Amino acid sequence: SQQGEEDPQALSIQEGENATMNCSYKTSINNLQWYRQNSGRGLVHLILIRSNEREKHSGRLRVTLDTSKKSSSLLITASRAADTASYFCATPSGSSNTGKLIFGQGTTLQVKP
Amino acid sequence: GAGVSQTPSNKVTEKGKYVELRCDPISGHTALYWYRQSLGQGPEFLIYFQGTxxxxxxxxxxxxxxxxxxxxxxxxxxxQRTERGDSAVYLCASSLxxxxxxxxxxxxxxxxxxxVL
Structure with missing residues (x-):
């Protein structure tokens, strides 16, 4: 079963606009990650946010985490056509000692030039 | 190697046949994961190894x-005994x-x- 659920499922914006994707999860977590997947390729790690962090930045990416609402958001600012991809959140499953990472269904982002 | 290598990149087989998919992780990574991904879905966890x-x-x-x-x-x-429902992309990942x-x-x-045809 999936731990994280992203919304929206699909998002289409113009280049230069900001894109926001949301992820909700079900159980308590120590951290949450976001990955990106270009069509036909493997996933690439973007950013990890720990449960004691509320916000984290990496370049044009901003991730927030609200543990009380069990949700996270990924904001991509000043989007580019090259940001077109699917974005997934991922959380550890079960105990904190597990290596098992569970992915959500993903948000497909299209950035139009 | 520099990255995680998977072979073959594409495999077409007939229903009922046996298939092997290989993953060569990043050198020194102790953990190795297998996921399955169907079209339009997120990766679905299959198994992970810690060492052997x-x-x-x-x-x-x-x-x-x-x-x-x-x-x-x-x-x-x-x-073993592949079924049409096994058709998917099988992803391998590793971590240090x-x-x-x-x-x-x-x-x-x-x-x-x-x-799987």
Whole structure:
């Protein structure tokens, strides 16, 4: 079963606009990650946010985490056509000692030039 | 190697045949993961190894699926008596270690696309 659920499922914006994707999860977590997947390729790690962090930045990416609402958001600012991809959140499953990472269904982002 | 390598990149087989998919992780990475991804879906966890042993195989859908990692490096995912529903992209990933915090960053391969006719 999936731990994280992203919304929206699909998002289409113009280049230069900001894109926001949301992820909700079900159980308590120590951290949450976001990955990106270009069509036909493997996933690439973007950013990890720990449960004691509320916000984290990496370049044009901003991730927030609200543990009380069990949700996270990924904001991509000043989007580019090259940001077109699917974005997934991922959380550890079960105990904190597990290596098992569970992915959500993903948000497909299209950035139009 | 520099990245996670998966072979073959594409495999077309007939229903009922046996298939092996290979994953060569990043050198020195102790943890290795197998996921399955259907079109338009997120990766679905199958199994992960810590060294040579399967630490969690709870995602393997049934006993037709089996994976090994005999020397703690290369892993092979084996599928017996393939069914059309097994068609998917099989992704392999590795991580340097399994941290007690669960903060394991995975590096993925490009995947093996399996098509069962």
């Amino acid at each position: 042993g399967a630490a969690d195989d709870s995602g393997l859908p049934n006993d037709r699926f089996f994976a090994v990692r005999p020397e703690g490096s290369v892993s092979t995912l084996k599928i 270690e399994v941290r007690s915090s669960g903060a394991n960053v995975l590096t993925f391969g490009a995947g093996s696309r399996l098509t």
